[in-house]
Amino acid sequence: MVNKLRGQYGSGIEALTYLAQNYIVADSSLTFELLQVMRDEEEFDYCVDVTAVHYPKREKQFDLVWILYSFPRNERVRVKTMIAENETFPTVSNIWPTANWLEREVFDMFGIKFEGHPDMKRILLPDGWKGHPLRKDYGIIEQDKEWVQINLGIESGQ
Amino acid sequence: MTADATKYLSHLELGERDETFLDSNELIINMGPQHPATHGVLRVILKLDGEKVLGTECVIGYLHRGVEKIAEHRTYTMFNPYVDRMDYVAAVSNGLGYCEAVEKLLNVQAPPRANYVRVILTELNRIASHQLWLGTHALDIGAMTPLFYTFRDREEILKIFEKYCGARLTTHAFRIGGCLYETYDGFERDVKKFVDFVTPKIDEYEELLTTNRIWVERTKGVGYISAKDCIALGVTGPVLRASGVKWDIRKAQPYANYSEFDFEIPTGQNGDTYDRYLVRLVEMRQSLRIISQAVERIPEGPIMAKVPKVIKPPVGEIYHSIEAPKGELGYFIVSDGSTQPYRIRVRPPSFVNLQALDLMVRGALVADVIAVIGTLDIVLGEVDR
Numbered sequence: 001m002v003n004k005l006r007g008q009y010g011s012g013i014e015a016l017t018y019l020a021q022n023y024i025v026a027d028s029s030l031t032f033e034l035l036q037v038m039r040d041e042e043e044f045d046y047c048v049d050v051t052a053v054h055y056p057k058r059e060k061q062f063d064l065v066w067i068l069y070s071f072p073r074n075e076r077v078r079v080k081t082m083i084a085e086n087e088t089f090p091t092v093s094n095i096w097p098t099a100n101w102l103e104r105e106v107f108d109m110f111g112i113k114f115e116g117h118p119d120m121k122r123i124l125l126p127d128g129w130k131g132h133p134l135r136k137d138y139g140i141i142e143q144d145k146e147w148v149q150i151n152l153g154i155e156s157g158q
Numbered sequence: 159m160t161a162d163a164t165k166y167l168s169h170l171e172l173g174e175r176d177e178t179f180l181d182s183n184e185l186i187i188n189m190g191p192q193h194p195a196t197h198g199v200l201r202v203i204l205k206l207d208g209e210k211v212l213g214t215e216c217v218i219g220y221l222h223r224g225v226e227k228i229a230e231h232r233t234y235t236m237f238n239p240y241v242d243r244m245d246y247v248a249a250v251s252n253g254l255g256y257c258e259a260v261e262k263l264l265n266v267q268a269p270p271r272a273n274y275v276r277v278i279l280t281e282l283n284r285i286a287s288h289q290l291w292l293g294t295h296a297l298d299i300g301a302m303t304p305l306f307y308t309f310r311d312r313e314e315i316l317k318i319f320e321k322y323c324g325a326r327l328t329t330h331a332f333r334i335g336g337c338l339y340e341t342y343d344g345f346e347r348d349v350k351k352f353v354d355f356v357t358p359k360i361d362e363y364e365e366l367l368t369t370n371r372i373w374v375e376r377t378k379g380v381g382y383i384s385a386k387d388c389i390a391l392g393v394t395g396p397v398l399r400a401s402g403v404k405w406d407i408r409k410a411q412p413y414a415n416y417s418e419f420d421f422e423i424p425t426g427q428n429g430d431t432y433d434r435y436l437v438r439l440v441e442m443r444q445s446l447r448i449i450s451q452a453v454e455r456i457p458e459g460p461i462m463a464k465v466p467k468v469i470k471p472p473v474g475e476i477y478h479s480i481e482a483p484k485g486e487l488g489y490f491i492v493s494d495g496s497t498q499p500y501r502i503r504v505r506p507p508s509f510v511n512l513q514a515l516d517l518m519v520r521g522a523l524v525a526d527v528i529a530v531i532g533t534l535d536i537v538l539g540e541v542d543r
Contacts, residue, residue: 018474019262046389048479049505053492067477067490067505071389071403074410078477098392101513109226124219124542133227134501140231 023078028060031081032090035066039095044068044077047096050103052110056136060084062112066092083112091117109134126151184212191220195298195528198538202515202527209523214516218509221542229502234260234334234469237499242328244504245540247290250283250319251482253332258413259478259489260334263471266463272336273415274456278349279322279331280414281445281452285356286315287483287535288438292363295435295532299376304366311359314352321348335465349453353446360442367435377431381518381530384429391517392510395485397534400437401429407481418455419448431533438535470497484508484535504543508536 012027013034026034038044046069053063060082069076083089091114093099103114104123111132114120121127128151130144141158148157190201199220205212225244229237241256242249254276261268268276293308316326321342323331331337367373383393385401398405406423408416424440426433471493479488485507494500511534518530 019265019476021477047392048486049477049488049490049503051490051503053501065490065503067488071405076411076477096392097390098510098513101509122219124222126219133224136230138227140227 021076021078023080025080028064028081028083028087028089031064031079032092035079035092036095038068038077038079042070043072044070046071047092047098047102048076050092050099050106052106052112052134054110054134054136058082060087062110064089064106064112088113088115090115093117108132111135189527191217196531196538197294197536198541200512200531200536200538200541202531204524204527206524209525211519211522211524211527214519214527216512216515218512218538218541221538223543225543226502226504229499231498233497234471234499237502238333239328239330241504242330243539244506244543245287245482245484245487245508245537246327247537248283248287248483249328250279250331251287251480251487253330254280254414255478255480255482255487255489257332257334258480259476259491260469260471261463262478263474263476263491263493264334264465264469266335266465268336268414269460269463270415270457271459272461272463274452275337275341275461276332276414277416277419278449278452278456279319279329281449282315282318282349282352284445284483285442286312288442289315291438291483291532291535292435295529295535296367296373298528298532299373301367301370301373304363307359307363307366311356314355318345318348318352321345333462334469336460336462338462340461346453346456349449353450353453357443357446360439360446364439374432376525376529377435377533379428380431380522380526381533382428382430383514383518387514387517388429391514393485393514395481395483395507395511395535396434396437396441397485397511397514399424400426400434402427407479407486413478413480416448419451421445421448431529434533468497470495479505482507484537484540485511506540506543508534508538508540509543512536512541 012030014025016023016025048067048069051065055061062083064081064083066079068079091103093103101123103117106112107120108122108124109132122129129147131138143157145156148154185206187204187206188201189204190196191199201217203215225240228240238256241252245252289308289312293305296304319329320326323329323339383401385403388398388401388403402425404423404425409423421444424437426437473493473495475492477488477490479486487507488505490503491499492501515530515534519527
């Protein structure tokens with residue numbers, strides 16, 4: 001599979017294995033197309049999870065991770081790509097509808113916007129909240145004080 | 159109806175409503191977050207035409223505690239008890255998934271005896287979770303008796319947990335590398351006694367419900383979801399199996415020592431609430447089968463592998479998932495080589511399954527929304543984390 005994809009995309013993708021788990025690291029410009037191919041041609045019909053990891057010291061701060069599973073092949077694979085702060089990524093919710101809420105959670109927690117998403121808004125935190133808590137520069141007891149004071153009528157949520 | 163509620167509905171593609179002579183206006187009502195049938199603090203905004211549901215919107219996050227953020231500030235060992243608080247009716251399953259994920263990162267194998275104890279406790283927990291589901295689901299639909307039956311029997315499982323590790327719900331039963339506690343004297347006897355005790359009780363639940371006319375009317379054909387939609391929406395667990403997909407991680411990609419046991423994966427054909435009920439009942443019976451095999455064969459030996467005092471997995475990442483009572487529960491852990499995880503992502507089955515609610519209730523009646531929330535078997539602690 002990887003060889004075939006390699007032939008298509010050249011050096012933009014790299015297939016790796018760690019602890020017997022396969023993952024593909026792809027260039028962010030190729031990733032969307034790659035995901036589409038994974039779904040349509042490689043039978044990865046179940047998107048298990050969409051998530052992100054924040055590396056504040058890197059130039060491209062975020063790792064976007066898709067965990068895919070194929071029912072016909074009984075195989076798991078992860079697709080990873082790097083994107084910079086303020087960069088958007090096309091939504092995959094039209095490829096796998098399950099990505100709808102998962103992408104909303106990534107937006108809520110990391111502030112990564114997905115282009116073309118039908119309903120890009122916060123999911124776990126309240127709509128008016130400021131800040132994205134799973135970024136590394138967001139402290140563990142940090143909160144949106146203003147929101148807490150206005151909406152809960154208390155000095156602090158801590 | 160508040161003006162505020164309407165703005166959440168902007169994305170719903172609502173079909174043309176029937177214009178009739180006595181056309182009632184479309185109505186937007188709020189269900190929850192304080193509603194006994196939402197099994198916690200789930201708020202559902204319903205758009206109705208009379209009794210008919212035109213669309214829904216779930217508002218979640220009332221129970222959000224930032225578990226994933228907490229994980230980044232705790233060591234691997236310290237985070238272990240936190241996972242119990244996500245799906246708090248199946249705490250043992252959460253612990254199993256987390257411990258196995260970290261063990262994989264560390265390249266440590268739990269000893270065989272630990273694996274057997276793990277399987278016994280996890281399967282007991284699956285039964286407890288399904289019993290709690292059955293009791294509350296039946297109560298929602300209007301049958302009160304099953305609740306008393308299931309809670310009475312679930313108590314026996316909680317007693318075994320309490321005797322094993324001192325806690326009934328948030329057990330923290332497993333440690334990274336095995337189990338902390340050796341089984342108590344008479345553990346095997348208690349488990350065998352429980353199997354003998356509960357087997358006829360499951361028949362009792364069936365007698366109460368399976369051919370009960372009200373139950374059948376309220377569940378057959380309600381909340382239909384096709385196998386194709388299940389896969390597209392990432393729905394797993396009994397909901398997926400009731401739609402006819404024979405998929406269970408215990409068989410597809412076995413973890414712990416599930417490959418050593420003989421059991422079957424029940425499936426349904428119709429993908430409705432009634433089939434999901436039947437699938438879960440058979441699952442309880444299959445769990446009993448696994449337990450009785452495990453308790454017969456439980457080997458002697460150490461219960462804990464050799465694990466360093468300070469857990470420092472090498473740099474790398476892992477995704478490990480298990481078949482929790484509600485579906486696929488996954489842990490994605492990124493290690494930077496320090497004592498604290500760089501990132502832990504929990505893939506919660508309840509959160510993903512809840513997304514199917516909208517599809518399952520469109521065009522149904524308001525009363526069916528209650529049935530569908532029940533049949534999805536969500537735990538809000540896990541939805542919101």
